[in-house]
């Protein structure tokens with residue numbers, strides 16, 4: 641859920657960099673594969689075993705791989721990766737992160753203009769009262785995120801961003817519930833998600849998850865891996881002459897599982913932010929239960945694939961609910977340490993954020 645348009649853009653960019661199999665001598669198209677989440681359009685190509693051009697490609701490839709320049713470049717890449725490795729928050733998985741804040745903001749800006757032009761006629765006017773509610777929730781979450789960040793560069797970056805909310809009016813029967821935050825601080829909420837949120841705590845569940853992707857720098861992480869994905873695709877194509885092998889390997893083995901891990905990280909960081917901001921964590925579970933109901937309704941109408949989660953960038957909703965329930969004792973402790981229970985009993989009435997972004 642909450643799939644960022646930016647990732648879709650990056651995915652398309654990487655695919656377009658991979659050369660397609662040329663037409664065969666009889667004019668028929670080569671074997672092509674459009675990825676798991678698109679409708680696959682496949683056609684087969686007959687390949688002779690003694691295809692001389694394929695053989696010479698492989699000889700050239702091994703020559704290229706063993707050349708002195710390639711070995712030097714390889715050593716440089718390994719040193720660069722080793723220097724830019726770090727541990728991801730929450731799960732502690734080792735990841736490559738070299739994209740600076742200014743670059744992710746710039747790419748966010750590019751996506752922002754694209755999304756604005758796509759939805760310009762559907763954006764609700766700023767007079768709509770929902771903006772005030774979303775702004776109130778975001779103020780509290782951002783305040784908690786900045787106050788609890790141990791990285792001065794990140795605090796500075798979050799404070800400098802020009803935060804803005806856009807609510808996009810959509811037909812809930814046609815457009816699935818969605819929301820996302822671009823790395824330049826622009827927030828998009830589709831109206832189809834508002835009934836599922838059912839109030840401020842539900843909104844906090846969605847927005848804290850999206851904000852957590854920014855805090856964990858998941859967009860920069862995806863961008864950091866992009867040149868390697870493109871290089872791997874090109875290499876697989878050069879070695880085999882078949883373009884779908886690179887796609888299957890990158891999407892099924894590398895991109896999808898990494899993306900699911902990022903989602904779990906974002907859920908965990910998001911719930912912690914909710915706890916620090918004194919939101920009702922029971923409502924986070926109820927939000928996902930409502931989302932599950934929505935998914936079931938859609939699945940009963942359109943049908944669902946059995947291998948949906950394996951081929952998905954997001955973990956299954958039932959798993960997300962179970963995760964939140966597992967984290968609950970730890971989250972209750974965070975709430976207690978944040979003075980939330982005193983708030984509930986009216987000892988400290990002022991729960992509003994100190995910083996205002998909206």
Ligand SMILES: [Zn+2]
Pocket residue numbers: 641642643849850853903906
């Ligand atoms: Zn997400």
